[in-house]
Amino acid sequence: MAAPSSLASSNMSRLSGFSRRAVAFTPATSAPQQLRLGCSRRRAQRIVAMAGSGKFFVGGNWKCNGTKDSVSKLVSELNAATLEPDVDVVVAPPFIYIDQVKNSLTDRIELSAQNVWVGKGGAYTGEISAEQLVDIGCKWVILGHSERRNIGENDDFIGKKAAYALSQNVKVIACIGELLEEREAGKTFDVCFRQMKAYADNITNWTDVVIAYEPVWAIGTGKVASPEQAQEVHAAIRDWLKTNVSPDVASSIRIIYGGSVNAGNCADLAKKEDIDGFLVGGASLKGPDFATIINSVTSKKVAA
Ligand code: PEP
Secondary structure (H helix, E strand, C coil), X not given: CCCCCCCHHHHHHHHHHHCCEEEEECXXXXXXXXXXXXXXXXXXXXXXECCCCCCEEEEEECCCCCCHHHHHHHHHHHHHCCCCCCEEEEEECCHHHHHHHHHXXXXXXXXXXXXXXXXXXXXXXXXXXXXXXXXXXCCEEXXXXXXXXXXXXXXXXXXXXXXXXXXXXCEEEEEECCCHHHHHCCCHHHHHHHHHHHHHCCCCCCCCEEEEECCHHHCCCCCECCHHHHHHHHHHHHHHHHHHCCHHHHXXXXXXXXXXXXXXXHHHHHCCCCCCEEEECHHHHCHHHHHHHHCCHHHHHHHC
């Protein structure tokens, strides 16, 4: 597999400075559901990864799906599921159903919005403020999702949204990730670091932030990143945080993977050292599948 960018080699050597253990990094040879890109450019390389120390985290992004009835069915499935205790679980229904879910879902699972206004509420037609999320007991918000970047939200606006949400005690799932053409052009690290910088320019306290690495080519496409592809970028993000924010933030923050995660592929991804959980779209609409993904934390324990 190709290094995502020309920054790869310098990052690989910087990574070794804070390693806990070295991981041999070799390209996938056959993975029908996985996208393999640019394998010829770099045959194999060693990356050295540092695992985060945070609790496993799984978020379900329901996007613009559902009706009162289907939401009620999904909530019943989630309430009936047996979930491993040592996982933070969050679901993000469409705004209009958050209150319904809040009133029917087990407290074991926290609620997230899929978007929030950039500042205090007021004359902003169609928007929802962070204060209103707090008012209805919604503790999280997903920001920087590629589906919102795609309709015009830029890095700076997303960074400002994150800062305002955090200032109101709304926790942030901060998404980043490259387009297919950016990966193919070797710009994966450049794009992810640029998006990370926009968050870092605005965020002063990272305690309530989870980073979601979601390669855009993997979202909703069925083309999941290979565990090695995801691990490589997660390790690089952690290294970027160590250099540009602080070693403490780098080791404590959760970096979760999103992009066509399902009940069948979650266990192999979860085993990777720097993958601290998942952000799940399609598969989060099926209660039993989402529960399997949450419980993939057990693969992580076996791998440790
Ligand atoms: C997402 O929308 O954040 C996502 C990862 O979607 P999917 O799991 O369907 O690819």
